Amino acid sequence: MTIKQFLNERLPLGEFSAHLRKPLPKHINLLFSLGSLAMFLLLLQAATGAFLAFYYSPSPEHAHNAVTYISTEVPFGAFVRGLHHWGASAMVIIVVLHLLRVVLYSSYKAPRELTWIFGVLLLLIVLGFGFTGYLLPWDEKAYWATVVGVEIASTAPGLGDFVAKVMRGGAEIGAVTLSRFYALHTIWLPWLAFGLVGVHLFLVRYYGSSGTPKNTPEEMKTGKPFYPHQVFEDVVGMLILFVILAAVAIFVPVPLEDVADPTNADYDPRPEWYFLFLFQLLKYFQGPFEVIGTFVIPTVGMLLLLFLPFLDRSERAVLWKRPIALTVTSVSVIGIVVLTILGGTSKKLETTDAAVQETSQPTEQIQGTATPDTETVEEGEAVFDFQLTEEEIEGARAVEEEAQ
Amino acid sequence: MEKRGRRSFLEIATAFIGGILGLAAGIPLIGFAISPAFKKGESKWVDLGLADRLKNSRFKKVDYTFTAKDGWVKATKKRSVYVTDTGNGKWSVFSRTCSHLGCLVRWDEQKESFLCPCHGAIFDKTGAVIAGPPPEPLQKLETKVEAGILYVKET
Numbered sequence: 001m002t003i004k005q006f007l008n009e010r011l012p013l014g015e016f017s018a019h020l021r022k023p024l025p026k027h028i029n030l031l032f033s034l035g036s037l038a039m040f041l042l043l044l045q046a047a048t049g050a051f052l053a054f055y056y057s058p059s060p061e062h063a064h065n066a067v068t069y070i071s072t073e074v075p076f077g078a079f080v081r082g083l084h085h086w087g088a089s090a091m092v093i094i095v096v097l098h099l100l101r102v103v104l105y106s107s108y109k110a111p112r113e114l115t116w117i118f119g120v121l122l123l124l125i126v127l128g129f130g131f132t133g134y135l136l137p138w139d140e141k142a143y144w145a146t147v148v149g150v151e152i153a154s155t156a157p158g159l160g161d162f163v164a165k166v167m168r169g170g171a172e173i174g175a176v177t178l179s180r181f182y183a184l185h186t187i188w189l190p191w192l193a194f195g196l197v198g199v200h201l202f203l204v205r206y207y208g209s210s211g212t213p214k215n216t217p218e219e220m221k222t223g224k225p226f227y228p229h230q231v232f233e234d235v236v237g238m239l240i241l242f243v244i245l246a247a248v249a250i251f252v253p254v255p256l257e258d259v260a261d262p263t264n265a266d267y268d269p270r271p272e273w274y275f276l277f278l279f280q281l282l283k284y285f286q287g288p289f290e291v292i293g294t295f296v297i298p299t300v301g302m303l304l305l306l307f308l309p310f311l312d313r314s315e316r317a318v319l320w321k322r323p324i325a326l327t328v329t330s331v332s333v334i335g336i337v338v339l340t341i342l343g344g345t346s347k348k349l350e351t352t353d354a355a356v357q358e359t360s361q362p363t364e365q366i367q368g369t370a371t372p373d374t375e376t377v378e379e380g381e382a383v384f385d386f387q388l389t390e391e392e393i394e395g396a397r398a399v400e401e402e403a404q
Numbered sequence: 405m406e407k408r409g410r411r412s413f414l415e416i417a418t419a420f421i422g423g424i425l426g427l428a429a430g431i432p433l434i435g436f437a438i439s440p441a442f443k444k445g446e447s448k449w450v451d452l453g454l455a456d457r458l459k460n461s462r463f464k465k466v467d468y469t470f471t472a473k474d475g476w477v478k479a480t481k482k483r484s485v486y487v488t489d490t491g492n493g494k495w496s497v498f499s500r501t502c503s504h505l506g507c508l509v510r511w512d513e514q515k516e517s518f519l520c521p522c523h524g525a526i527f528d529k530t531g532a533v534i535a536g537p538p539p540e541p542l543q544k545l546e547t548k549v550e551a552g553i554l555y556v557k558e559t
Contacts, residue, residue: 174479176474262481284537349521386466396553
């Protein structure tokens with residue numbers, strides 16, 4: 001008995017094979033490979049992430065050193081980290097393009113509403129991966145982008161402060177936050193992502209490809225078979241994407257800034273490029289209207305996106321034949337692109353400071369062990385640290401008591 | 405009819421047991437995860453140094469550290485403030501944390517303002533918002549001088 005016979009007798013391989021070979025709609029183009037590319041990137045992120053975890057340590061004392069070690073000492077470390085880092089950006093691009101393809105051909109319409117909803121939830125998961133992932137190197141960008149991100153959550157009416165504390169695991173970002181974000185990034189979100197992808201794929205196969213609106217009902221089942229024709233095209237797309245990513249991973253080093261410093265006010269916090277539109281948006285809502293930028297617009301926008309199939313009741317047609325959908329999509333896309341550019345090109349803050357250059361003096365006038373005060377100058381701004389040791393404080397108290 | 409009754413009973417009982425199992429495991433797990441949100445922060449006085457050393461300071465940037473518990477770690481926390489000697493032994497100490505979304509503000513000597521590098525907030529020298537998104541003024545920290553040492557209340 002061959003292995004094939006053995007498996008055939010025990011598993012419905014014939015049915016599975018027939019299902020894979022079912023014909024797609026006649027009018028299908030390259031844009032229909034975007035979903036497969038997103039799936040490929042998810043697997044690539046899972047694989048590179050699982051290997052990065054061999055060397056990473058989620059604690060403020062070790063995280064930055066671990067990432068430096070991965071990037072500079074582990075063979076292929078910079079490449080693996082590069083694939084993971086740039087893969088995350090590629091994932092956001094591909095998922096958004098996939099979403100736009102679905103909007104373009106109104107593929108979210110009945111009976112595929114649930115497929116769309118699970119797809120939007122996956123977009124949220126991808127953004128969640130991005131947000132939890134970039135804290136992990138524990139550099140300046142990681143720290144400050146997370147400070148701002150969590151503060152945005154804290155502005156939500158009612159439960160905002162509570163949500164922010166749960167996210168941080170306390171009053172401020174520290175060891176508990178890092179281990180929380182690591183758990184979310186490597187356990188919770190991957191499980192959720194693969195679960196949602198499973199449902200999304202099941203629904204895609206169950207209802208079949210939506211094709212373009214050009215397909216007549218007869219043409220919906222007269223195209224090329226999914227396997228091997230469409231799968232071949234998808235695999236070629238994956239190969240091209242991997243070559244591009246690998247080239248970027250080799251030639252563009254992944255940035256790693258100085259270790260996170262909660263007192264470094266000379267650092268101008270900026271989020272990853274895919275959150276720049278939100279960063280820029282927040283500048284326009286001032287005072288009591290702050291919550292509109294931090295909570296109302298993102299939440300309403302996401303809810304509208306989630307329930308789009310129930311809001312757009314027009315006949316299925318390509319985007320340019322649906323004036324309202326075309327207007328809303330164009331305004332949203334242009335708005336996000338413009339805000340992203342404005343956020344990315346916003347000037348860094350330059351201040352003129354007195355920068356008083358004081359000579360540090362040991363505190364001889366008090367008893368106890370005198371420690372020199374420190375003064376450092378960060379980009380022209382003087383920083384002073386006059387703190388006393390416990391012995392010095394005791395000494396000062398003793399002097400005062402004697403005087404009394 | 406009898407069989408149907410038995411089937412309904414089994415369905416309801418299964419759902420009930422499932423619900424009990426979910427609650428029995430879920431409540432402690434959720435409590436485990438969200439418990440840090442219910443912990444009350446402690447405030448304490450932290451020394452900034454000898455008050456004499458900070459005499460005549462005007463929006464001087466002073467860094468300080470203190471130890472605080474961060475989960476299982478006794479961590480050294482770093483903070484940075486702007487200290488001004490307002491005379492008569494009184495001090496004005498501003499937190500550098502922007503009241504908008506937590507970035508650190510910088511004092512600009514020429515503009516006599518605190519500027520935030522994130523979303524363009526500007527606070528005047530009293531900490532009041534004069535431009536940008538913050539809904540509240542800059543936080544002023546409580547101060548005291550004991551044995552010639554200037555302390556700020558860290559919350």
